[in-house]
Amino acid sequence: xxxxxxxxxxxxxxxxxxxxxVQASGIFFGFYAMFWWWDxxxxxxxxxxxGLLFVWLFFYSGYFGWAKSLLIGKRHVLISVFFAIITACxxxxxxxxxxxxxxxxxxxxxxxKDIFMGTAGAFVSSTYFVVTKLKK
Numbered sequence: 001x002x003x004x005x006x007x008x009x010x011x012x013x014x015x016x017x018x019x020x021x022v023q024a025s026g027i028f029f030g031f032y033a034m035f036w037w038w039d040x041x042x043x044x045x046x047x048x049x050x051g052l053l054f055v056w057l058f059f060y061s062g063y064f065g066w067a068k069s070l071l072i073g074k075r076h077v078l079i080s081v082f083f084a085i086i087t088a089c090x091x092x093x094x095x096x097x098x099x100x101x102x103x104x105x106x107x108x109x110x111x112x113k114d115i116f117m118g119t120a121g122a123f124v125s126s127t128y129f130v131v132t133k134l135k136k
Contacts, residue, residue, distance in 0.1 A: 047121025084122030
């Protein structure tokens, strides 16, 4: 279990490095304005990171002892996706509250796309974890 937890932490570190690169490139080099799909990549990778973060937090960190009874592959995915959706919604509320600073026309479409891509990223990363790491 400790080796699995360490591998999970390494994969999370790689994802956070990728998210940081995409975010920094988007801001400093203007890639968000240059490439319409840059935001999609950012939210997908962010969701993928959140998916693994919640798998680690609930099942491998040791902070939630009761979660050990839930160690079934499908539950990894469900819990991961559920909390990624909550986090994505909270992030979009945060962006909405900053509306005067970041307002633009297609807000509802963009918000829906962002939440969907974050959820898709969490689903893919947690499913990848279950398929490759939990061979039961």
